Amino acid sequence: MAGEQERYGCMAFFETPETLVDAVRALREAGYTQIEAYTPFPLQALDEALNIRGNAVPLATFVGGAIGAIGMLVMQYFSAVMHYPIRVGGRPFASWPAFIPPALEITFLLAALGGVLAMLIGNRLPKFYHPVFHVERFERASQDAFVLVVRSERAEQRLRSLLQGLGAVQVDEVPL
């Protein structure tokens, strides 16, 4: 039965965002948990329907920013007080107000970098091969189609008819 196990799931196409969200809710009530929804734009209703919790992006941004701020202040202190002190106009070596602007800019830079990396790593991108691209019509998912994938290793007639009953205009099997 090796052929039947080489399957990613079942893909259904919907025409409107509302029918997609309703279908997600109905499938979860029917006991399906491994559901993926592909939409041409972010849909807030899906977060709730799929029970998507928070993500690591804000935390990673904060961590990046903290590394930038503390690292830059420490480095300036090290350079201006310990490693190569130069007396300029009688000012103290640790003239911290002047150290803030460089620390501020590097904070912004590393905070943004942290957030971008968290988004890419969390989304497992770049990823140039994915089973959903096997379905020809999936190219509409980035334009005008609202697509739902239910993970299942075997073809299920029950799932197919359930999806069709929920208003899917097309149901496909996704090979692995």
Add this chain to the structure above:
Amino acid sequence: MSAARTARHERLLASGHTYTSLSDKIGKLALRPNGTLWFVSFACSLLLTLLFAAGVGELLEKGVGIWGINIPVAWAFALINYVWWIAIGMAGTFISAALYLARQDWRSSLNRYAEAMTVFAVAVSGLFPIFHLGRPWFFYWVAFYPNRMSLWPQWRSSLVWDFLAIIAYLLVSIMYWYVGLLPDLATLRDQARTRGEQVFYGLLALGWRGEARHWKRLESLNLVLAGLAVPLVFSVHSMVALDFSEGTLPGWHSTLFPPFFVAGAFFSGFAMALVLGIPLRRWLGLGDIITPKHLDNLSKMMLAAGLFVGYNYAVEFFMAFYSGDPYEIAEMKDRLLGPYAWVFWTVIACNVVAIQFLWSPRVRRNPIALFVISMLVLIGMWYERFILIVNSLFRTYLPSSWGMFYPTLWDLIFLFGSIGLFLLLFTLFVRWLPIVAMYEMRKLLHKLQGAG
């Protein structure tokens, strides 16, 4: 559907659009472009860019003496161009980020090309501080890195702050722009019909699929980046202002400069957004996506920033005379009546007088009038930096060392060549990338339909 809501819908996006029609319309501009006009603008900007390259070659060969600078005016076109370009680069991020935080729906049609404008303007501006160094190939000495001379940058210098600000701003703008492009690159990958295009956009899209959890992370990131970008914009242009404020010259040594410079930056940035947006809208038939309402809003923002700039001109004069400092007063008198007075009065005509027409709704609805006023603002803002830099330098404390500045041909080549380089990058962007954020437009359409 109430009447008010219908009117609002009509204004931000022409009726009759669907997810399909929006994606097709914008995608076609990159995938099946209509050539002649684009090719003409590409060729013109390429010629100017080649002129710029010739200027750079001459500069590397002979040094900064090819420009009209000398003592006392040792800073002129290079710094004027730098401040002018980086100021233009401020408004794109501001349009994109601040309007996102303020939940302004009208940003969706504008943010992509405004962000592109920012990235290109900052990239062009960053060249000028490097060129004016004298030995440009040692520009990396400003950066901190382990070196065998065991030298460090002078952390208390605003020039070092400015270097870090430009680098941080350029990199953050590129990240913000690219992250927003990902879903649209995926759309182009899926719309592409030739193998070459599929591979090109497919690689750039990094395999974006639009899964709900991916969208959620992208939306979190957009919010966080917008929150970072707004204070970043203010800090970057404040650093530019501090380059001048830290100097003890009359006309420069002022705590007013950071907010004054930020306002001037938004002023010229909104003007550039209009100068680029009006022809795009006309030549690419984007009138239904960039509607008169968008032009109206942009010109109101430009008017507000311009009024603040005008107020600052007045405060500069007031502070000079209020301080009683003879050098400050002499500097202001030179502005009004000195040898560069004609430049100053051009600034007043462009930046203070011309924008008063924007009070009239009829002018704000007329693209040609808006285009002309925006061009005047761009010219006025360049002249303003000329007054700021040259007029403060040419008469120093000692009359025996006074001297005039006259630009050379190479000065002009660097100015117009840099405009060429900017336009070259922008025309390439218009040809190869989606100039309107498609997924933002679909999201807007969904929101407008939900309201109806």
